[in-house]
Amino acid sequence: MAVPINLNPARMTPTSTAGLTRTKKFRIGIIGTGGIAHSHMRAYKAFENVEVVALADIIPGRAAAFAKEFGLENARIYNDDKSLLDNEELDGVSICTYNRQHAGPTIYALKKGIHVLLEKPMCVTMDEAVEMMRAEKESGKILTVGFQPRFDKNMQMIKRIVQSGELGKVYYIQTGGGRRRGIPAHDNKDSFIREDTAGIGALADIGCYSLDMCLNALGYPKPITVSGFKTDYFGKDPETYRYKETKAEELAQKFGVDDFAGAYIRLEGGIHLDFRISWALNIDTPGDTLILGTKAGLRIPSTNCWNGTTGGPMTLYRQVAGEEVQETIPLLKDGPNDGTLWERKIGSFLDAIEFGGEAPIPTSQILINQAIIDGIVRSAEIEREVEIHIPEI
Ligand SMILES: NC(=O)c1ccc[n+]([C@@H]2O[C@H](COP(=O)([O-])OP(=O)(O)OC[C@H]3O[C@@H](n4cnc5c(N)ncnc54)[C@H](O)[C@@H]3O)[C@@H](O)[C@H]2O)c1
Numbered sequence: 001m002a003v004p005i006n007l008n009p010a011r012m013t014p015t016s017t018a019g020l021t022r023t024k025k026f027r028i029g030i031i032g033t034g035g036i037a038h039s040h041m042r043a044y045k046a047f048e049n050v051e052v053v054a055l056a057d058i059i060p061g062r063a064a065a066f067a068k069e070f071g072l073e074n075a076r077i078y079n080d081d082k083s084l085l086d087n088e089e090l091d092g093v094s095i096c097t098y099n100r101q102h103a104g105p106t107i108y109a110l111k112k113g114i115h116v117l118l119e120k121p122m123c124v125t126m127d128e129a130v131e132m133m134r135a136e137k138e139s140g141k142i143l144t145v146g147f148q149p150r151f152d153k154n155m156q157m158i159k160r161i162v163q164s165g166e167l168g169k170v171y172y173i174q175t176g177g178g179r180r181r182g183i184p185a186h187d188n189k190d191s192f193i194r195e196d197t198a199g200i201g202a203l204a205d206i207g208c209y210s211l212d213m214c215l216n217a218l219g220y221p222k223p224i225t226v227s228g229f230k231t232d233y234f235g236k237d238p239e240t241y242r243y244k245e246t247k248a249e250e251l252a253q254k255f256g257v258d259d260f261a262g263a264y265i266r267l268e269g270g271i272h273l274d275f276r277i278s279w280a281l282n283i284d285t286p287g288d289t290l291i292l293g294t295k296a297g298l299r300i301p302s303t304n305c306w307n308g309t310t311g312g313p314m315t316l317y318r319q320v321a322g323e324e325v326q327e328t329i330p331l332l333k334d335g336p337n338d339g340t341l342w343e344r345k346i347g348s349f350l351d352a353i354e355f356g357g358e359a360p361i362p363t364s365q366i367l368i369n370q371a372i373i374d375g376i377v378r379s380a381e382i383e384r385e386v387e388i389h390i391p392e393i
Helices: 037-044 062-069 081-087 103-111 126-139 153-164 207-218 248-254 341-355 363-382
Strands: 026-031 050-056 076-078 092-095 115-119 143-146 170-178 223-231 260-267 271-278 289-293 296-300 314-320 323-329
Touching (some): 026 037, 037 341, 081 103, 092 103, 103 115, 115 341, 126 363, 143 341, 143 363, 153 207, 170 207, 207 271, 207 363, 223 363
Parallel strands (some): 115 143
Antiparallel strands (some): 170 289, 289 296
16 A cells, blocks of 8 residues: 655645635555656645555656655556556646657546546647547546646736737737757767657647747737748757767767748737747847737746746836836745645646646647647648648547
């Protein structure tokens, strides 16, 4: 029998994000015990009513090492997602596998009647997204996609500003961001850069955050057309991109995804979205996010390592009594009882399991994010604008 995790009493929070008292005991599994599973596990540890009872990874020894690292002596260890899901009675599962292994384990878990917290991006192809949403609908279980910036107060402020009407009618957005040198690969990790594991590079990895930041603020308007491109000049060339690794040549040979992508996206409601995202380029930043409305414009500073957090205070530009003014929006800080971003993400999943209702980050929204990414990939392939159809599920 696995024992309850009770390692961090100072952070235990019996009260849910919805202000309700959590009483349920949760039996949780984690599929994929690589990098990001650690963030899930650290957050699960903050909840005394959570037991992580099972772990799976296809790399031999990896799940067992993870169990040892977190003192989960009694957690059962499996060599793949299916054997875990076939043998465990779970309330929920964190799916922390690489992108190409998002759809399969998610669909299987939902078919087994288990609620799913899936890491971002949702998946690689639109066919996968549709199949996942059908499984979600048929199961009646929760499928939430792990965009933790949604729980960041400054990210939430962007939505509050847009929804308040302060900007007037939003008609143009420039967004994206990225890194000058930041391909997420090193001697011991290539899952982000291989076609067979990641499927899509910077575009899906960090592009999904930029799209979510803006589209969520606007209420996820539907895309109509996309004209996009993607390039891989850096990742494939160890001379251009100096991997600081002993296996630089090997990494460059394995590189099978994009390291830079961009698009012009026409959204319903007359909104134009100008997007670009990078893991590597020869400039300090591909630009701040700008949200332009008829009454005011908002500048959200970029960061040099974009991962869905604001790069500093935002600025609002508008006209007051005929004068042009600009105001700084001070950065909002978390309170002592707010928990970490990851605890809020995990807590929202637990709340949804216990109290029901819509998934905290619903697939109905993230499908639109995925459709844009898919549109960019398709458009890049044929070097033409493509139409976007959001399927009814
Ligand atoms: N939310 C965030 O901030 C954040 C940060 C990093 C990564 N991610 C996302 O998390 C996912 C994983 O990233 P990572 O950095 O942990 O990658 P990783 O390669 O370190 O870990 C993935 C693990 O999944 C295992 N795996 C793959 N298929 C499996 C299967 N069918 N059953 C069991 N195990 C399987 C692999 O062996 C590997 O150990 C990616 O989709 C990535 O985009 C999210």
